[in-house]
Amino acid sequence: AGNRRWLQSIWSVFTFVSDITALLQESVSSVMVEVYPHLFTSLVQICLESRYRTIYGLVCSLLHKDWLHAGYNFTSPPSAEFTLFLHCVRQMTLWYPTGFEFSESLLVFLHSNCHASRYGDFLGATERERAELEVTNRTLRLWTYEFERGSGWRRFSNPRYSPQGPQVLLPRARMAPETILPWPRMFLKHRAVDRRREEMEERARTAATK
Numbered sequence: 001a002g003n004r005r006w007l008q009s010i011w012s013v014f015t016f017v018s019d020i021t022a023l024l025q026e027s028v029s030s031v032m033v034e035v036y037p038h039l040f041t042s043l044v045q046i047c048l049e050s051r052y053r054t055i056y057g058l059v060c061s062l063l064h065k066d067w068l069h070a071g072y073n074f075t076s077p078p079s080a081e082f083t084l085f086l087h088c089v090r091q092m093t094l095w096y097p098t099g100f101e102f103s104e105s106l107l108v109f110l111h112s113n114c115h116a117s118r119y120g121d122f123l124g125a126t127e128r129e130r131a132e133l134e135v136t137n138r139t140l141r142l143w144t145y146e147f148e149r150g151s152g153w154r155r156f157s158n159p160r161y162s163p164q165g166p167q168v169l170l171p172r173a174r175m176a177p178e179t180i181l182p183w184p185r186m187f188l189k190h191r192a193v194d195r196r197r198e199e200m201e202e203r204a205r206t207a208a209t210k
Contacts, residue, residue, distance in 0.1 A: 007181075009084065013084065014088065016040060017047060018047075018172035020033070021047040021171075039084060041066055045066070047169045048168055050165070053101060055152075055153070055157070059106075059143055067082070082111070090186075094181065095171065095174040099162075100161060101161045103158045108185055109156065113142070119142040120133075120138070120139025
């Protein structure tokens with residue numbers, strides 16, 4: 001039941017995103033989003049502008065502009081909004097398999113690091129907080145460590161990507177109910193982690209009683 005409600009939420013998100021994308025494509029100057037603003041504005045921009053479907057556009061532009069600099073707090077108790085965003089993007093990569101430069105692995109990586117991260121990008125809710133924490137000087141930066149120095153391009157690239165694809169994506173055209181799919185690589189991964197943690201705690205309790 002919980003999984004079905006989650007998939008229904010994704011359906012609802014795409015219905016709204018499709019409506020906003022269509023309005024803006026028809027030259028409506030602006031649309032006000034009051035609920036889950038980070039989620040909806042990010043998805044609409046991905047639909048409207050192909051640059052946000054690249055690795056650099058997602059990690060260095062959209063993530064920073066519409067989440068970090070817009071006040072989303074990754075260090076607070078985990079919110080479903082960012083998880084929902086990543087699942088929606090993953091769903092779009094299934095609908096448009098050649099339309100995204102990055103693979104599912106990048107989305108899983110971002111989710112794994114956003115709440116308990118080795119990277120300072122996700123610390124603090126504002127630029128002032130990040131300055132007080134001296135994030136730039138005292139922590140690793142995701143883009144620098146993973147892409148400028150590391151193997152991020154190879155690990156997270158989509159080999160089927162074609163930059164010659166459509167400029168605007170309209171999710172409603174692909175939104176048959178049966179195409180909204182679970183994300184086993186994300187959610188089963190966390191279940192496995194939970195099971196391992198429970199097993200370790202059980203072993204510790206057993207050892208303590210001996």
